[in-house]
Amino acid sequence: MEGDKLMSTTGFAKTPEPPYYAVIFTSQRTDADRGYDHMAARMVELAATMPGFLGVESVRGADGLGITVSYWRSEDDIKHWKAHSEHQVAQQTGKQVWYADYALRVAKVERAYGK
Amino acid sequence: MEGDKLMSTTGFAKTPEPPYYAVIFTSQRTDADRGYDHMAARMVELAATMPGFLGVESVRGADGLGITVSYWRSEDDIKHWKAHSEHQVAQQTGKQVWYADYALRVAKVERAYGK
Numbered sequence: 001m002e003g004d005k006l007m008s009t010t011g012f013a014k015t016p017e018p019p020y021y022a023v024i025f026t027s028q029r030t031d032a033d034r035g036y037d038h039m040a041a042r043m044v045e046l047a048a049t050m051p052g053f054l055g056v057e058s059v060r061g062a063d064g065l066g067i068t069v070s071y072w073r074s075e076d077d078i079k080h081w082k083a084h085s086e087h088q089v090a091q092q093t094g095k096q097v098w099y100a101d102y103a104l105r106v107a108k109v110e111r112a113y114g115k
Numbered sequence: 116m117e118g119d120k121l122m123s124t125t126g127f128a129k130t131p132e133p134p135y136y137a138v139i140f141t142s143q144r145t146d147a148d149r150g151y152d153h154m155a156a157r158m159v160e161l162a163a164t165m166p167g168f169l170g171v172e173s174v175r176g177a178d179g180l181g182i183t184v185s186y187w188r189s190e191d192d193i194k195h196w197k198a199h200s201e202h203q204v205a206q207q208t209g210k211q212v213w214y215a216d217y218a219l220r221v222a223k224v225e226r227a228y229g230k
Binding site (some may be wrong): 011013095 | 130139172226230
C-alpha cells in the first residue's frame, strides 16, 4: 500500500542523546481502507512540523500488525501533538474504522545505542 | 519467512500497569539468511523464560526494516537478558551478519492506553 511504503521509508530516526520521550503505538489494522494510507502519510508529515518532534520509525507487517515509534523532546510536546485537531480526527477514525486493536505507551528513553 | 511469521504472531504484549521498561530495537536486515529465522524465533522463546520478561511485540516490513519492542520489569532484568550467553552470540552474529544497521533504546514506560 502506498501509505505503508511511505511510512516504511521513515527508516531510522536520528534522535539526540537521551533523555527524550518515545510514543510506542502498536496496532492491528482492519481490512477497511477508507483513506488510511493518506492519513498515515499525512500524520507523519504533520507530526514532523510539531514542536519537540525528534523523529519516527514505523513498520507494518503483511499480517496487518504495525509498530510506530515517534520520539519527542518532552511529555508536553506529546500532549500538544495528541491534542492537534487534525490528529484528533485521525485518532477517532482510527478507533472506529482502521484499527481492530491498538496499544499506546509513553516512555522516557534513558539509554540508546547503535551499530 | 518462517521466523518473521513466528515473530509476527507475538501480537500484542499483555503488560501490567506502568511503570515498567521497554527495549525498542529497530533494525534493517541484510540479505544474508544464515540461520536468522531460527535465531529470531529462539530469542523470543528464550527471552520469555528470563526473569522480569513481560512480553514482546515484533514486526518486520517487506523492505527489511523491523521494530521489536520487549517489555521488562526492571533495568536489571534487561541487563541480565543482555548478558545471557546464547543472546550474546545472537548479538554478535546480528552485528556481523544479519543487520545492516540497528538502533537500541531502553525506555521507562510511564503511561499506557488501549482501544
